[in-house]
Amino acid sequence: MPSDHFPKMSKDLYNSIGDADNKLYGGSAYHRALRELHLILSTCPTSAVLDEEIAIASGVDEVHDGPNFLRAAAVIAMEKAYGSFEPIVEDFATRLIYIMGRVGDIIEYVQERRDEHRDASSTIS
Numbered sequence: 001m002p003s004d005h006f007p008k009m010s011k012d013l014y015n016s017i018g019d020a021d022n023k024l025y026g027g028s029a030y031h032r033a034l035r036e037l038h039l040i041l042s043t044c045p046t047s048a049v050l051d052e053e054i055a056i057a058s059g060v061d062e063v064h065d066g067p068n069f070l071r072a073a074a075v076i077a078m079e080k081a082y083g084s085f086e087p088i089v090e091d092f093a094t095r096l097i098y099i100m101g102r103v104g105d106i107i108e109y110v111q112e113r114r115d116e117h118r119d120a121s122s123t124i125s
Contacts, residue, residue, distance in 0.1 A: 013039070025106050029099045037092050044084065049076055 015021075017035045024032055058072035 013043070026099075026103050029102075030096070033092070033095055033099060037088070040088060041085070044088070047080060047084065049080070053079075 017032060017039055019028070019032055053076055054072060057075045058067035058069055
């Protein structure tokens with residue numbers, strides 16, 4: 001997954017994906033992309049939560065007098081996930097659009113070969 005948003009991987013780590021150097025099509029390319037995404041997300045560094053973020057997120061809301069720590073944890077988690085994963089997911093979506101766009105060409109090729117084979121076998125009989 002060549003992109004600026006993905007962390008740089010060593011060649012050994014990238015080869016652990018399987019079929020890393022092979023040219024794949026259709027479902028095989030889709031499954032390799034999923035393996036790459038899993039590897040990237042599992043090795044992606046996470047950012048630390050700062051005290052200021054906790055203080056801002058745990059402010060007093062209109063309903064209660066005290067801070068709502070459950071809400072604060074959810075707000076911080078959503079902000080961190082959105083900031084970390086959005087560019088990766090956008091690049092992954094672009095990759096999947098490319099992979100699925102090539103499936104039509106493959107289907108056309110297979111249909112043409114099947115028609116040629118059917119025509120050849122019907123003239124022989």
